[in-house]
Structures are given as C-alpha cells and as structure tokens.
Amino acid sequence: MKSLALVIAILLSLCPKALAQAVEEKKHNHDTYMEASILHAEGKLEGAKHNINCLAIDLETYFNGSHAGLSGWSVGYRKDDLRYSDFGHALNFKLFRTIPLVAFDLKASVGVELGVPSLKFEKTHFAYDKKGKLVTYRNVFLERNLDIPWVGTKNDGAIYPFFEVGAVKRHKFFLTQVGVRGNVLKFGVDKYDLANGYYEPSGRRIIVPYGFVGVGISLR
Numbered sequence: 001m002k003s004l005a006l007v008i009a010i011l012l013s014l015c016p017k018a019l020a021q022a023v024e025e026k027k028h029n030h031d032t033y034m035e036a037s038i039l040h041a042e043g044k045l046e047g048a049k050h051n052i053n054c055l056a057i058d059l060e061t062y063f064n065g066s067h068a069g070l071s072g073w074s075v076g077y078r079k080d081d082l083r084y085s086d087f088g089h090a091l092n093f094k095l096f097r098t099i100p101l102v103a104f105d106l107k108a109s110v111g112v113e114l115g116v117p118s119l120k121f122e123k124t125h126f127a128y129d130k131k132g133k134l135v136t137y138r139n140v141f142l143e144r145n146l147d148i149p150w151v152g153t154k155n156d157g158a159i160y161p162f163f164e165v166g167a168v169k170r171h172k173f174f175l176t177q178v179g180v181r182g183n184v185l186k187f188g189v190d191k192y193d194l195a196n197g198y199y200e201p202s203g204r205r206i207i208v209p210y211g212f213v214g215v216g217i218s219l220r
Helices: 002-020
Strands: 031-045 048-067 070-080 089-100 105-116 123-128 134-142 158-170 174-193 198-218
Touching (some): 031 174, 070 105
Antiparallel strands (some): 031 198, 123 134
C-alpha cells in the first residue's frame, strides 16, 4: 500500500526530530473544528485485492487542557466508495489524546464506528486446473453484526472499533492533520473444493489500514 507507506515514512522521519525538541504542554483554548478528510485503503484479503477511496466529515472538539487524560472527542460521518449511495455509510465516535511537540502535536485516538459497509470487501477468488475447469473458490466477506432499522435485510450493518495515530497542527482558525487509521474488522472466509466435494468456513479479525489527510475550520 504505497500511499499508507508514504504517510508512515513521513511520520517516522518527523517524530525523532520533534521528540528531541519536545516542549511543555501548549495552552490551547477550548475549540471545535469542522473537518473534511480524504482516506484511502488498499491491500489484499485472502488473496483478494481491495482499493477504497473515502470522504469524511468530523465535528472535533479540543479541551483547553487535559481532562481525565484526554484532549478531546469527535463525532463524524464517512462515505466509502463514492460511486454508490446504497452502502458505504458509517458514523463514528472517538476520544483522543494529543502530545505537544515543537512543530505539531502527536495525536492518538480510539473509537467505535457503525454503519452499512462498502461492498469492496466482498470478494470471490477462483482457482482453475490446467484444462480451465473450476476446482476451488474462496468467498471473502466482512461479517455483519448490526441490525440497522429500515436498511436492507437483518444484520446488514456492522459495528467495530478503530484507532488512529497521526500529526495535527492547530492554527488560529483552522487545523491540518495527517495519519493512519486501523479498522479492526472481522472477516469470514468460505472455501469450496469442488474436486473433493468439501466446504470449509472460517473467520478471523484483521486490522485494515487507511491513510488519511484532513483540513478543519474553527467554529468558535
């Protein structure tokens, strides 16, 4: 995942220099920002590729100091796979902590997200023999564990935790931030062997990484 690797490389290159010049905690005023972000995820799940572009809107509140070890909270909405309106919708809530450095603040967040996931995670991988005959196939899918009223069939949604690590710069009337996000998702894998006539279901949790960049405007 080239874009995610680039974000990680930038953060790693900046952090040692900034940590060496760490300063006392900055005194920010209580402030709320409306932030727009672009996210991107790509990779493989059981050999099946996915490539997802997302847009997000967050209402992010920063405390004027630390409260119970926290620096703020946010609520937001994310849209995955912009070509389709029937799925790829998610609401989220997160708590975060910032560590002030010279040029920017390090920011760590944890949260929970729920919604109707993108179908980009639904993949089927086929395997053929030398004669072109289908012998096995694997169906990879994100497990749904949430029933959203009036939307699709029963348990058509999903709820899952996530975490973020990044760098944020708060200016007088706006902020900028860049980082990586990890969605902790549970996937099912159904394996079918047509030649031997057996079916093997399985499942496991996978951290799906996203790279993101955002810009926010103060609402105070």
